Amino acid sequence: MIEVNELTKRYGRATAVDGLGFTARPGRVTGFLGPNGAGKSTTLRMLLGLDEPTSGTALVGGRRFRDHARGLRHVGALLEAGDVHGGRNGRDHLRVLARSNRIPAARVDAVLEEVGLAAAARRRIGGYSLGMRQRLGIAAALLGDPPVLLFDEPLNGLDPEGVLWVRGLFRRLAAEGRTVFVSSHLMSEMENTADHLVVIGRGRLIADQPLADFAARGPGFRVLVRTPEPERLTGLLTAAGATVRSVPEGLEAVGISADRIGELAFEHRVLLRELAPRGASLEDAFMELTADSVEYTTANSSQGGHA
Template identity: 70%
Template sequence: MIEVNELTKRYGSTTAVKDLTFTVRPGQVTGFLGPNGAGKSTTLRMILGLHEPTSGTVTVDGRSFADRPRGLRHVGSLLDAHDVHGGRSAEAQLSALARSNRIPQRRVEEVLREVGLAEVARRRIGGFSLGMKQRLGIASALLGEPPVLLFDEPLNGLDPEGVKWVRDLFRRLAAEGRTVFVSSHLMSEMEHTADQLIVIGRGELIAAESLAEFSARGTRPSVTVGTPAAAVLRGLLTAEGAVVGTAGDLLAVTGATAVRIGEIAMEHRIPLHHLSTRSASLEEAFMELTADSVQYLAGDPT
């Protein structure tokens, strides 16, 4: 379990993280979301003791990570896939980590097989693609079989097969009762992977809740309707206070449920060829709820 309590980090006059409080629990995949510059990487580094908080506390299973002498046995992490010695082989990199953390050498071979790098174990890391480096970083995180795992943008550079593999891996680790905390900007993947979400903006907490709860806070669900009497149905729905737009040849309705639309159509003998409800996606909810927290806007000269 990761417990963050009123965590704040300032760099001079800039506040990167402000009064963050949240808990990441075992047995589930928790996504860590926020616009660029929101403070996600700074928060992860404070969890790992790489940055000292200005104020507040963060503990992993009740203790500061810095107090654990064999860190990889307690927390595995991937923060930057490029942060490795390019002149070493994958095997040598993992062996060095194993020795320094008193991890059996057999684990090196096991994790290399698990991440699909066994055949290139003795190749220099400098010749690896970004996707291969990501796999090596995941192997490093898994090396000590830790109960807590942190990943910062682990899907960058992976092909579709690799993305699916990582998704399945995270779910398996959570099913084993581990704490899995994943920062990512790929909303579609978080929608398929995460159980819980921690969402921040400009260093402050926006939400700490289930994925379903967060998505439900976004734009109201819409109902798409297909009918040859679109103009008539539009007038009836508008009179009830619904908002009616178009989606191709279909009506897009918010403010009225599919059941109510069906009732109105039946009362007025309007044939329906299509009727379906569409919930807001995670990406739509995220864009709406973090709109005021975006620091860097496309096309903004500043």
């Protein structure tokens, strides 16, 4: 588990992370989102002990990362795929990491096979493509078979096959009971991969909730519902904070996710014949809720903005 509590990081007069608090739990993929300059990378660096917090705590498995004797057995991380020695081959790079963390050498070949780099293992990393370096970085994160994994922009440079592979990998790791924490700018991938979202802006928490609930906060998001008990369901949804109106197809609910409607209907034994989200996407919700936290805006999105 990842636990961040009142985490703050200041650089002189500038505050990069401001009283941030959230928890990323085992068994799910948690997406970590925010505009450029929101403090995502600084938060990841503090989680890994690369930056010291000004105040607050960033814990992995209830301890600071530096307090884990063999870090790669507890936390696997990919922060910067290009931050490797280009003169080494891929296998030797992983062997050095394995030896320093007392990980069996056989594990090196296993992760190279898993990420699809077995055939390129003896090639120098300097000749790897960006996508190959990403795969090598993921292999390094998997090396210690850790319960917690952190990935910063893991899809950079990957082709469509690689994107599908990473998506399936994250889902599998979460299904095994691991904590998977993924920072990304790709909203479409978060929609297909994440169960839960932590969204920050200007170093502060904006949202910490299931993906479906976050998407439901976007402008224009609504859910079409058909049921033989419209009056009863309307009462349940209104009590849950939704706005409900009748439409020719049935009921249209605003301010509530399709998942939550399904849960309420199940709890109260209301039959549903159709449950269909419509309108806003995750990207719409993200743009709406982080609009005041964007550090740089283009000229046509904000008057007087900077490209």
